[in-house]
Amino acid sequence: MFVALDFADLKRARECAAELRPTGVRFKVGLELFCRTGPEGLRALLPVTGPVFLDLKLHDIPRTVAGAVRAAAAVGVWGLTVHALGGEAMLRAAVEAAGAADRPPRCLAVTALTSLDEAALAAVGVAAPMRAHVSSLAHLAQAAGCDGVVASPEEAAVVRGVGGPSFLVVTPGVRPAGVDQGDQARVATPTAAVAAGADYLVIGRPVTAAADPLAALRAVLAELEAAERAR
Ligand code: C5P
Secondary structure (H helix, E strand, O other), rough: EEEEOOOOOOOHOOOOHHHHHHOOOEEEHHHHHHHHHHHHHHHHHHHHHHEEEEEEOOOOOOHHHHHHHHHHHHHHHOEEEEEEOOOOHHHHHHHHHHHHOOOOOEEEOOOOOOOHHHHHHOOOOOOHHHHHHHHHHHHHHHOOOOOOOEEEEEHHHHHHHHOOOOOOOEEEEOOOOOOOOOOOOEEEOOHHHHOOOOOEEOOOOHHOOOOOOHHHHHHHHHHHHHHHHOO
């Protein structure tokens, strides 16, 4: 499980990570914190967080993405995201750059943002239904050598079918029962996300914006343990 450190400053991110790390979770750094603090901020965070999942959703021409992947890998990250819509050549360039690093990060392709619903997908010109769209991007990501994809829990089973057992499926859009969806459109409970085949869940505001983040995280972990026992 990754907790998304979507904060505007390093101090809060560090405090949050220090509080939650004893539970064994990992952490994700995204655009907000990275644009504020950059690679230096990331380096300062690593002793508290351990290797992070750097979620910058890179989407540019192959050479530019490869350069960004090399730079991120040099900082030392668990994994990073590129956008599957960048196309096969871009994905291959990212995979190659990651693989050439001293400490190769996992290269994960974002399929369709979990904030998009079917109507929003159609509005950007994609005629295929969400599942078919995510499935074809998962095929593309696998063909390009990516380690896995980021998809919503609603497509986790489809992606697992495409990628097989060793293809990583990472799902944001996780919402414990009764928690506000916020700007996310395709959501599921932690139990449902894991049952659908997710390897890693990403959870942000249900934990980080809770009155007691540690208690909120423990509740999610307890839900997952109970689901595991029931299997
Ligand atoms: O707060 P919340 O649980 O919605 O956070 C989800 C996190 O996952 C955010 O950091 C967001 O940027 C990220 N994410 C996402 N949908 C994707 C890929 C990443 O929500 N498809």
